[in-house]
Amino acid sequence: MxxxxxxxxxxxxxxxxxxxxxxxxxxxxxxxxxxxxxxxxEQKRAFDLEARMxxxxxxxxxxxxxxxxxxIDQIAQHPSRNVMDLARDIGAGIxxxxxxxxxxxxxxxxxxxxxxxELLAGEIEELSExxxxxxxxxxxxxxxxxxxxxxxxxxxxxxxxxxxxxxLYLVGCxxxxxxxxxxxxxxxxxxxxxxxxAHAAMFKGSMIPVIGASGAIAGVMGAFLxxxxxxxxxxxxxxxxxxxxxxxxHLPAYVVLPAWLAYxxxxxxxxxxxxxxxxxxxxxxFVFGAGAALLLRLTSAEERMISPLLEKKIEGPExxxxxxxxxxxxxxxxxxxxxxxxxxxxxxxxxxxxLTARVEAFRALALLEQRGEAKQEAADxxxxxxxxxxxxxxxxxxxxxxxxxxxFCAGPRDAYRLGRLLEGxxxxxxxxxxxxxxxxxxxxxxxxxKALLNAARILKKKMADDRGAxxxxxxxxxxxxxxxxxxxxxxxxxxxxxxxxVFD
Numbered sequence: 001m002x003x004x005x006x007x008x009x010x011x012x013x014x015x016x017x018x019x020x021x022x023x024x025x026x027x028x029x030x031x032x033x034x035x036x037x038x039x040x041x042e043q044k045r046a047f048d049l050e051a052r053m054x055x056x057x058x059x060x061x062x063x064x065x066x067x068x069x070x071x072i073d074q075i076a077q078h079p080s081r082n083v084m085d086l087a088r089d090i091g092a093g094i095x096x097x098x099x100x101x102x103x104x105x106x107x108x109x110x111x112x113x114x115x116x117x118e119l120l121a122g123e124i125e126e127l128s129e130x131x132x133x134x135x136x137x138x139x140x141x142x143x144x145x146x147x148x149x150x151x152x153x154x155x156x157x158x159x160x161x162x163x164x165x166x167x168l169y170l171v172g173c174x175x176x177x178x179x180x181x182x183x184x185x186x187x188x189x190x191x192x193x194x195x196x197x198a199h200a201a202m203f204k205g206s207m208i209p210v211i212g213a214s215g216a217i218a219g220v221m222g223a224f225l226x227x228x229x230x231x232x233x234x235x236x237x238x239x240x241x242x243x244x245x246x247x248x249x250h251l252p253a254y255v256v257l258p259a260w261l262a263y264x265x266x267x268x269x270x271x272x273x274x275x276x277x278x279x280x281x282x283x284x285x286f287v288f289g290a291g292a293a294l295l296l297r298l299t300s301a302e303e304r305m306i307s308p309l310l311e312k313k314i315e316g317p318e319x320x321x322x323x324x325x326x327x328x329x330x331x332x333x334x335x336x337x338x339x340x341x342x343x344x345x346x347x348x349x350x351x352x353x354x355l356t357a358r359v360e361a362f363r364a365l366a367l368l369e370q371r372g373e374a375k376q377e378a379a380d381x382x383x384x385x386x387x388x389x390x391x392x393x394x395x396x397x398x399x400x401x402x403x404x405x406x407x408f409c410a411g412p413r414d415a416y417r418l419g420r421l422l423e424g425x426x427x428x429x430x431x432x433x434x435x436x437x438x439x440x441x442x443x444x445x446x447x448x449x450k451a452l453l454n455a456a457r458i459l460k461k462k463m464a465d466d467r468g469a470x471x472x473x474x475x476x477x478x479x480x481x482x483x484x485x486x487x488x489x490x491x492x493x494x495x496x497x498x499x500x501x502v503f504d
Contacts, residue, residue, distance in 0.1 A: 002239040006170060009233045009253075010363065011329050014177035020185050021172040025165045028213060031153045032161050035132055039154075042131040049124045056120060057098050060113060064106050065097045137209030140200035152192045154211035156276070164213045171224040172217070178227065178326070179302065180310050187292050191219020191285040198284025203273060215281040218264075219289030225257040226293035228333040243464050247429055250403060261286050328360055337367035355384065359397065366404040375401065379410045386414055391421055402430060409434075409441040416447045419454060428462045431455075439475070449483040452476040456492070470496050 100106050107114050128134060134142070138151040155161040176184040195215020200206075231253050238246035261283065268279035296302050324343055331340035341364035347357040358381055365374035378401035385394035398418050401408040409415050415438040422431035435455035439448050456472035459465040473489040480486065 002237055004235055004237045006256075007234050007236045007248075009170070009228075009231050011174055011228055011231050011333060013325075013329075014173050015326065016177060018173040018176045020176050020181045020188075021168060024168065024172075024188070024213070028153050028155065028161060028165060032155050032158075035154065036157075039132050042127065042133070046124070046127055046131075049120065049127065053120055053124065056117060057094060060101060060106075060117075061094045061097045063113075064101070065093060133209040133211070137211045138196045138199075139207050139209050140203055141205040141207045143200075148193050148196055149189065151196065151209075151211050152189070152213045152216050155213070156211060160212060164217055168213065168217045168220065171220050174228065175220055175223050178306075178330075179223075179296070180306055183306060187223060187289060188216050188220060190292075191222075191289045192216030194219065194288035195278070195281035195285035198287075199278050199281040202268075202280045206273070208273070210278050210281065212278070215278065215285035218282045218285035219292075221257055221260070222286040222289030222291075223293040225253055226290050226297065229254050230335045231333050248399070325356060325360060328364070332364060332367065337364040340364045341368065355381070362397065363400065366400065369404075371405050374404055375408055378404075378408065379414075382410045382414050382418070386417060394418065395421055395425070398434070399430060402433060406433065407437055407440070409437040412438060412442040412445040412447070415442070416445075416451055419451060423454070423458065426462075428458050432458050432463070432468075443479065449476055449480045449485045452480075453485050453489065456489070460492075466496055 097106070101114075101117070104114065109115075109118075132154075135144070136147060136150040136154060138147040155164065172184070172188075175187070179187070192213065192215050195218065196210065199210055199215075229252075232250040233253060233256050234248060234250050236246070236248050238244055264279050264282045264286070267275075267277070268283060271277075271279065296306075324347055328340040328343040331337070331343065341361060344357045344361040344364060347354055348361065351357070358377065362374055362377040362381060365377060378397050381397050382394045385391075385397065394414075395418065398408075398410065401410075410418060415434055419431050419434040419438065422428075422434060432455045435451040438445070438451050439455075442448065452472050452475055456469040456476070459472060460469035470493060473493045476483065476489045477486050477493070
């Protein structure tokens with residue numbers, strides 16, 4: 001099985017702390033820590049009570065209706081003598097008997113058996129009317145207006161909570177940044193309301209509790225699709241067959257999010273209420289959020305009203321520069337990297353040392369497939385970032401450059417350092433590619449033999465690619481005969497299939 005999950009996207013930078021998103025995440029986590037243990041206790045007690053009621057029902061049926069006839073005797077007396085037919089008939093008989101028993105038609109209501117039933121039924125009713133889910137979860141058939149909000153902060157387990165909060169972090173920070181906190185919060189909450197309404201429309205009268213923020217988060221995802229239509233989302237994948245295989249790839253939002261919505265629609269039609277996932281709620285929330293974003297776009301409300309208000313709240317001398325960065329990012333999201341590049345170059349004309357503008361200019365060049373300029377800009381950026389020891393930022397630019405052009409190579413010394421950094425992060429594929437590109441681009445550089453040796457070691461020990469490792473050792477021996485590392489490479493080759501023949 002291949003595991004694939006999103007790890008980020010191109011427009012992850014925001015201008016202000018995403019306070020609302022942080023508060024939602026914190027509140028959901030606090031509520032879960034405080035409330036979920038009680039929900040578990042109440043659900044366990046409800047299950048125990050229902051089990052006791054089922055046992056009582058069967059016992060009373062055999063006592064009063066079957067009149068002590070054993071199951072074996074009933075099989076012998078059954079016309080088909082088939083266990084499945086007997087089970088179906090007994091089930092129907094139990095249900096018919098129970099309706100009569102509950103109505104007092106089998107025994108008087110002061111009978112000890114009936115009193116035992118009433119006591120147990122009273123416990124079940126009291127628990128069903130006075131528990132956390134009955135008061136704070138959304139139920140179409142037992143509606144309380146406040147549950148439209150409270151249900152958004154309850155979750156059915158740690159994985160449910162963490163999954164929801166992770167997806168909110170991926171998309172919510174950007175929407176909060178460009179729409180402002182009040183608008184973002186309203187869209188989030190009303191997306192949740194729309195999600196519950198969609199669920200209620202499909203399951204009228206249902207008393208099954210619905211909890212979780214996924215409907216509201218689906219609304220934010222819908223808004224993200226409209227607002228950041230062409231932004232590329234980065235995915236990480238891995239699978240295990242003998243060893244761990246892993247890597248990364250990018251897909252635009254206009255592919256990923258509609259595909260997610262299509263799956264929700266399909267699952268809603270296929271499964272209905274057969275699973276514990278409110279697919280209809282996801283669809284309702286997503287459609288509402290996308291609709292809200294379309295409305296803001298069609299009315300130009302963001303440009304005419306929201307952005308000017310945000311500008312007044314963001315202080316500091318770098319605000320004008322930040323705004324141009326934001327407008328440039330918006331142009332990229334709208335499919336106009338050329339316009340964004342012009343804006344970034346305008347900023348660089350005023351301040352050639354503006355590193356943020358240079359990074360965004362590189363990304364715009366990559367989108368425009370101007371590989372020559374993009375590679376040069378990436379190499380220059382990496383050199384500056386490494387000189388400042390901003391290694392993580394340099395690695396990010398390097399990975400993006402490799403995505404743009406698999407043969408990309410920075411300056412020789414920088415490339416070798418990047419390879420070592422990638423090794424330290426266990427990014428084996430990119431580390432090997434970086435070493436290979438270094439040897440191809442700068443074959444006479446003094447560290448090329450070490451790069452070849454490092455690549456061979458990774459291929460052999462980390463990636464189980466003996467053939468690839470053999471080729472790296474062979475290249476070291478043939479291309480750099482004067483290196484001190486040749487003898488070691490020959491020894492390693494002799495240990496590999498075919499290596500002894502090469503030297504004998």
